[in-house]
Amino acid sequence: MAILIHPKKQETAILVGVTTQKQTEKQTEEYLDELAFLAETAGAKTVKIYTQKLETPHVKTFVGTGKFIEICQYAEMHEVDTIIFDEELSPSQLRNIEKAAKCKILDRTTLILDIFAARAQTAAASTQVELAQYQYLLPRLTGLWTHLERQRGGIGMRGPGEKEIETDRRIIRDKISLLKKQLKKIDRQKAVQRQNRKALVRASLVGYTNAGKSTLMNLLSKSDIFAENKLFATLDTTVRKVVIENLPFLMSDTVGFIRKLPHHLVESFKSTLDEVREADILIHVVDISHYNFEEQLETVQKTLAEIGAGEKKQILVFNKIDAFSYTKKEDDDLTPSTRENVSLEEFQKTWFAKENTLCVFISAKKKQNIERLKSILYKEIRAIHQERYPYNSFLY
Numbered sequence: 001m002a003i004l005i006h007p008k009k010q011e012t013a014i015l016v017g018v019t020t021q022k023q024t025e026k027q028t029e030e031y032l033d034e035l036a037f038l039a040e041t042a043g044a045k046t047v048k049i050y051t052q053k054l055e056t057p058h059v060k061t062f063v064g065t066g067k068f069i070e071i072c073q074y075a076e077m078h079e080v081d082t083i084i085f086d087e088e089l090s091p092s093q094l095r096n097i098e099k100a101a102k103c104k105i106l107d108r109t110t111l112i113l114d115i116f117a118a119r120a121q122t123a124a125a126s127t128q129v130e131l132a133q134y135q136y137l138l139p140r141l142t143g144l145w146t147h148l149e150r151q152r153g154g155i156g157m158r159g160p161g162e163k164e165i166e167t168d169r170r171i172i173r174d175k176i177s178l179l180k181k182q183l184k185k186i187d188r189q190k191a192v193q194r195q196n197r198k199a200l201v202r203a204s205l206v207g208y209t210n211a212g213k214s215t216l217m218n219l220l221s222k223s224d225i226f227a228e229n230k231l232f233a234t235l236d237t238t239v240r241k242v243v244i245e246n247l248p249f250l251m252s253d254t255v256g257f258i259r260k261l262p263h264h265l266v267e268s269f270k271s272t273l274d275e276v277r278e279a280d281i282l283i284h285v286v287d288i289s290h291y292n293f294e295e296q297l298e299t300v301q302k303t304l305a306e307i308g309a310g311e312k313k314q315i316l317v318f319n320k321i322d323a324f325s326y327t328k329k330e331d332d333d334l335t336p337s338t339r340e341n342v343s344l345e346e347f348q349k350t351w352f353a354k355e356n357t358l359c360v361f362i363s364a365k366k367k368q369n370i371e372r373l374k375s376i377l378y379k380e381i382r383a384i385h386q387e388r389y390p391y392n393s394f395l396y
Contacts, residue, residue: 013044014075016063017086019053028086030292031259035086035108042115044082048074057087060096068100075103082106088262091140109136109262116265124186131179132264138172190274200241201249201384203377204279206304208296209256211287212319216364217253220244220374237275244378247385252279257303259295266306273307280384282314283377288361289323315358315376322363 015035019028028051036046050071052063061068062085075083082104089097089107097105106114113133120126205213217223221240239252252275266273276282282304286297304310360376362369 011044011081012047012078013039013082013084014071014080015039015046015049015084015086016071017049017051018057018063019051020056025051025053030295031086034259035084035111038108038111038115039084042111042118044084047078047080057093060093061100062087062089062093062097068097072101075101084108084111087260094140108260109264112258112262112265124183124190127179127182127186128265128269131176131183132262132267132269134172134176134179135264135267136262138169138176187270187274201281201381201388202252202275202279203242203249203281203283203381204252204254204276205283205285206254206276206300207256207285208287208290208300209258211256211285211296212364213253213256213285216283216285216317216319216362217251219364219367219370220377221251239275244374244381247378247382249381249385251283252276257300259299261303266303270307273309276304277307277309279309279312281380282309282312283317284314285317285319287320288318289320293318313358313380315360315373315380317373318359318361319364321361321368322366 015032017028017032017035019025023031032049032051036049039046050063050067052067054064058064058068063071071083074080080103083097083101083106085105085107087107088109089105094105094107113129113136116125116129117133120129205217207213217238217240221242223238223240237252237254239250242249242251254273254275255269284297284300286293286300290296301310304312358376358380360369360373362373364370
């Protein structure tokens with residue numbers, strides 16, 4: 001007799017955001033779009049989005065009492081699995097919301113940590129993510145134990161909490177201390193590896209998550225690094241040797257940045273970000289087809305400054321030109337607007353091309369204008385190599 005295996009039901013989620021004095025309605029909408037993409041990456045389907053205008057998030061329930069009751073009622077009526085808030089909830093907010101809601105509660109930080117936990121492949125990445133999870137968990141122990149006793153699986157439940165419900169603060173602190181020691185050991189090993197690679201010029205790919213860094217890495221290094229249209233597809237730093245004409249150099253592909261990146265992750269991933277800090281030149285990949293690519297570019301620049309790499313020389317690579325289009329409005333008001341693509345020549349006349357001397361427009365997926373990028377890379381890497389090894393200039 002055949003055994004029927006029912007497919008696992010996809011989790012459903014409600015997203016909640018607040019428009020404050022520091023954030024416009026347009027920004028709230030954009031952040032919630034990104035939160036929906038994060039939820040999709042984690043495996044959840046967004047069924048409803050709630051927003052509210054407040055001077056600051058409500059100290060007890062993030063949103064106002066009336067809106068919170070409305071959200072809880074909708075979640076119960078439609079049997080929603082998870083409510084996700086677009087900010088990091090305080091321990092007291094989490095406890096209050098948990099008491100009233102009859103489903104799983106996550107915030108943006110928990111969701112990102114969960115995606116990282118699912119994507120971590122190496123011992124280094126797993127240790128870094130676990131450390132960030134415990135650091136996030138420590139101040140929330142009182143509320144979370146009640147939350148975790150329900151033993152729900154799925155999104156937001158990967159990691160230490162599900163396995164160690166009886167863990168107290170002392171054990172958590174001991175675990176954090178142990179993980180930090182393990183990371184120091186990993187850091188020393190990575191430092192030795194980087195020291196051994198000093199003979200070659202090092203370039204590091206940086207950019208917002210899902211900008212196409214891994215696709216470009218595969219193209220330039222002729223390797224096969226995992227790449228897909230999801231956030232944080234790359235978590236572990238990968239280093240490959242690249243040769244352009246007769247010039248070899250090392251290229252690293254690092255974890256993508258994102259707005260509101262949890263502080264715990266930045267701290268625990270310091271060793272991974274050392275590849276960026278110690279690089280000779282940064283290749284900043286920007287998804288120009290994204291409607292808000294300028295803010296993404298600014299987010300990456302701010303994050304680079306935070307980790308001490310803001311002053312490094314950069315090549316700006318505007319990727320996905322094949323997917324970029326703009327709305328063309330006809331003179332006749334009765335004619336509907338159309339979407340039109342932009343030619344490479346038009347891109348090169350734009351303000352961001354004129355303001356950035358080291359700037360190139362490409363499509364890594366369609367292999368458009370890659371020779372131009374290689375030419376810029378060759379020139380810049382060669383200049384660094386000649387400065388470092390002036391007596392080897394005959395190689396060129």
